[in-house]
Structure formats: C-alpha cells, structure tokens
Amino acid sequence: MSEQIWDKKRIASLYPLNLIAQHLLDRLLAQASLVHPKPGRSVIKRGEAAASHYHYLLAGEVEYRLSFEQRQTIDTKASASLNPLDELLQQGGSVKAGPECSILTLERGTVEQFLSWSESQAFRVVHMDDDPIVELSDVAIDDNYEDDWSEVFLKSPLAAHIPAATLMQLFSAIEDVELQQGEVVIKEHSSGDYFYLLKKGVAQVLTSARGPFEGASFELTAGSYFGDEALVADTPRNATVVMASDGVLGRLAKEQFEQIILQPLMHRLSEQELQQIPEPQRCYLDVRLAAEYKHGHYPKAQNFPIAYIRKHLATFSTNNTYIIAPGCGKRGELALYLLKQAGYKVFLMEELQSLDSSC
Template sequence: MQDILDIRVLAALEPISSFGPARLRELLEYCHLETVAQGLDPFKGRPLHGQSVYLVKGELEVVYADGNHVLIRADSEWARHPIGKRQPEIQAATALTRIQLLRADDDLLDQMVTWDQFAYHEDAKVPAAQEGSEAAVKRLLNSGMFSAENLSNSPFAHLPSANIGKLLNRIEVIAAWDKEIIIREGDEGDYYYLIESGRAQVARLVGGTHMVLAELKAGDVFGEEALISDSKRNATVTMKSNGVLLRLKKQDFLELMQEPLLRKTGYQEAKRKVDGGAVWLDVRHPPEYRYDKLPGAINVPLNDIRNAVGVLSKNTPYVVYCQSGRRSAAAAFILAQAGYKVDVLENGLWSIPKSEQQ
C-alpha cells in the first residue's frame, strides 16, 4: 500500500482516528502489516497479547470462548476496533478470504493516545491570559521530545497519566545557542533539562583540566542528579550547536517525575527481593564498595551509571544503594527512566547493621 493509503487506513481505526496526519505518519513506522492466506488461523502461534490487531483487508471468522461466532469484514464497524479486546477469549479464527492484519504495540499506542488526549484536558491548559497556552501545548506534543520513539524509551514512557497534564502545563521551552553554558559545575541545581534539538557536551574539571564525559543529542536528558541528591552540579553542560531545550523547575521535577519513578524500600523487604532474584547495585566509589559492600553486590559508580544503560540486563531487577540514599536515588532515577526495574534502599547503608555488610 502507498504511504497516503496507509495513513487513511490508520485514520479509520479506533482510537487512532483522533491523531493528526503527522502523528499518523509517525505511528506508521511502528505498525506491522501482515498478509494471511485464505483458510488459515492468523492467531495460531501469533497471540494477541500486548498488541492491538486490526483487520484492514478481507473477511475473518472469529470463534470466542463462549461459543459465539463473529464474521468481521474489513469495512465493518467491528474492524475499526482491535480484535479480541472486549470480547471473551478467542478460541479460533479463520481467514475466509486472503486478509491483511495491522499490528501495533499496545503500550506505545496507549501512551500516544494518552499524551494526545491530555493536550485538550483542563490540566494541560493554563489561563487564557497567558499567551498561546493551547498552541504551546500542541507545539510540545508535536516536538521531537514527545515522538513515538521518545514515548517508548524516555522518562515519559513511565510517567503516571495523572501527571501528564500538569507536566505539559509546567514545562518550559527555551532557545539555546552554540557555546552557551546551560549548567555550570558547582552551581545549585535548579532545572531538569531535555534536549528537543541540538547537541551538548558534558565536562568536569579534573586536575585543572576540563574532561569531556559525554556528548548529548536530541532526546537526551540532563540535570537530574543535583536535583535528586540535593547537591551542587557535578559537571558543566555546554551547547555544541544551536538548539531547543525543555526544562522543568526543581520542585516540579521532584513532584511530577522523580517521585513517581522512585520506589523506596526498607532493608528487610529489599533482602526479600534479592533472595527472589534481584541484584544489589552499589553506586558508591570503588574504594567504598570494597570496604563494606553488601553480599553479592555489583558496583557501578554513580558517575558511570549512564554508561551502564544498555549493559545492565533489563530482565534483572535491581536494588540500588549507597551510604545515605542520596546517590542511589539519583542512579535509580536514571535507570528507571531508561526502563529498568529498580528499587532504592531507603536511607542506604546507614539503615542496616554492620554485621550484614561484607
């Protein structure tokens, strides 16, 4: 099918029909179109779990667990909705003609619909006296930060829906210029930043020399460590090109993003999690780790935690700890926003007996 026809097909489906053309084209990249020959069961070996599946061409007979037989035609009202979402479990299905099915990931689709709906929700609107409120919200949602890719892989993927409207209301959009210093090492933490467009460099003063720690691009975030640990900035972030940044004030960040993503747990509960397969993750400096680590703990210092994203297994849950809980909270947020299953040991090693440490 040609691109414009694909978009028209998507636009006829629910709840996708609420999307504008740009959003439809974006979603198109994440949809899979498959063809099934006449007489075959399209769901045999291809379960519906975790997916929204639509019939977009042909005729399909579906047999439900309650014995009900339903004939679905691609041009019918039934076909506008995902197959098998509200009905009893599907026992069997048969393609009465050659059919085409469109599959989309449930979580991604739900995130996109949720963010789009909040653009028109009262929580996402500021008083009319404030210039361009509705236009500003729409601009945010159409920006790269709220693309399908970022909704899948960024902190927004794990944000409770109750916080979305407030976030859209409070987030600021600012222009940033090449060579502009956004964060200066040693300053107090004031904002959390997200790069909508442009590039930036992270550097730290080591022995009188500025050491480059990371290069940041559109979609990356920075500035959270000082806000979570309530400490001074530990690096300088400088723009390497003109760009656009989104920023959130410290208190708004702590309320809307950090608090929902961080799960704090006491030592006894943390031990039960580790006994059940979780791993202790010590984010202190290596000498501290060697001195009094917890049994079985692995060490990834806070300053290296971003480099561990993609290296640490996302199939393994982690209980993150440090001395007091401050560094571990910052590390856990970075991991949680990347999609890891993370708990923070409340009050860190200060909360447990020395006899429990190695």
C-alpha cells in the first residue's frame, strides 16, 4: 500500500498509537491493513475480531448500533473516533460502515509490541554489583577470575531464582561459541535471538549517544550475562556488544530461554492462590504508561510504569506480594522479571480475576 494513503497526522493522534515513538510509525503501519467497506457493511461485532484487533476510523463515518432504536453516527471529528472503535462494543451491538468509510486495522499484539519498544529505554547488562543482596567483597574479580565464570553467574540475581535442576538444564543447553577480539556479538536495533553468558574474555557494550547512557561504554567480564530483557519484552537490542578480547561466549536460543528460564518464572495466580495471600500484603501493579492507565485500568491497581520500576527497584517492599494486573502484556512479564530478580515476591494475574484489595 502506497505511503500517501496513510494520514499519519491522524494516526499519530489515535489512542494508544499516540504513545508509540514517531520513528516507529512506519514500521507499525507496515503491519496494518486499510479497508474501505461499502456503506451498511459490518465493520465489527462484539465477540468477533474486536477481541484480537484494533479498528480505527481514518475517514468518513460509521454507525454504532446497539439496537434498532439506539444508533449513533460517528465521524472523524467525534472524540470517540480517536479511540479504537472496539471500545464502543462494551455494551454489545455492532459498528456499520457509513459513507466514504476507511478503517485501519492492527493486531492488538502488534500494538502492544510497539508500545514496549517505545518504552524500552535501557540496555540492561548484569554486573555483580547490580544485586543489592550480594556484597561486593563476595564477588570481587581478580586476574584469574574468568576461569570461575560459573561461580560468578551462580551468585547473580537471575541464578538466585532458578532451581538447581533448571540450572543444570541451562548449562547443558547453552552453546559455546569462540570469538575473536573485535567481533560483534549483537548490533543495536537488531531483534533479540539469544541470551548470552560470557564464559571467558572481555566484552564491551557500546551505547547510542542519543540513548539513556549517552554514548557511554561498559565492560563485561566472565560470568556476566546480557540480552535477556530483549527476549522477555520482545524488544530490539538497545546497544552493540563487541568482544574486547578473544573469548568464549555461551548462548541460549530464544525458544530455549523461554522454556528453561522464563516460563517457570511466569506463574499466573489462580483465584484460590490469590485468596491465600493476606489481603494487606497484596499490591496490584499496572505497568503500562500513565496515559494508558488513565484511559482505563483494573480497580485497585496502582500505576508503576517500567521506567519507574527500573529506577526505583530498591524502594519496593519485601513484605508485599506484587501482582501484575491483567492487560499489561509483555511489559507485565518484563516487570515480573525485573522485580523477581531484585528479590521480590511477584506474580502475574489470570485475566478473568477480579480485584478486591489494594496495597
């Protein structure tokens, strides 16, 4: 579809597309479809594609029909047209095409992914002093420490939350790759395909001058791991990693990472399990952006976007049980991953559960 068809100014005003970074808009539209249904044709009905897609009115008008008597005409000047048409169907009914109607359709999962990409602001590499529980003196690295990469890794925040049997499975599945000085391990903006564990040598993380680290570089030594957050949140790489010396890098494919490491951590609480947590200790988190939270959220859930969680990890309470509210998608999984590595009790919530308590 030719570029001039897209009214980017209008698309950039639509919720929640208006929360997506402008430089990602073309990539988003490459996965969108635009249709021009004839007047009177059904655009969406409750229970159809509305559950998996967003539908937006780009031109013309539509008619929302709740019943034969209850009808509402919506054009592009109406405030309701700035939101997905799917929201009209909360009480039932259908949306019919009107004159000169143009409908933009996007998969909800695609929109969620681009929201995650927009919000992703930090490339996370794990040094042993990132863990507030571990004393630096316990993991001091000397000149020969690279031979003990496994000892360093076993003291990491990630390994602390992996059962011994799973660690053995991880070590068996990880693939060793010998690299030469100057070889690029990952490139900025590339898709996440592997989890990496440095076994021997030194690597350097190079960040963008326009990113949160303002072009700073970081050194990784044996036992450091990286690349995990891009796999959890399904976001592009936010830095380039280059070998600063010859070395050995262990890598785990995305599918194996999800099976061995991620899935066991992503426990969804059943209603019965939820009720077993003392009510004063339940703390519900909505980790979407503030504008998304204000647009609508589950009752009793407090808004803690990913950027806030990263910055204030040390301020959460070990006395609480944190429960990620439904609807947070991949960002909810990333929030769980970050909080769990920091030593907190955190779970996902089943989609159909009701919220009945607060922090």
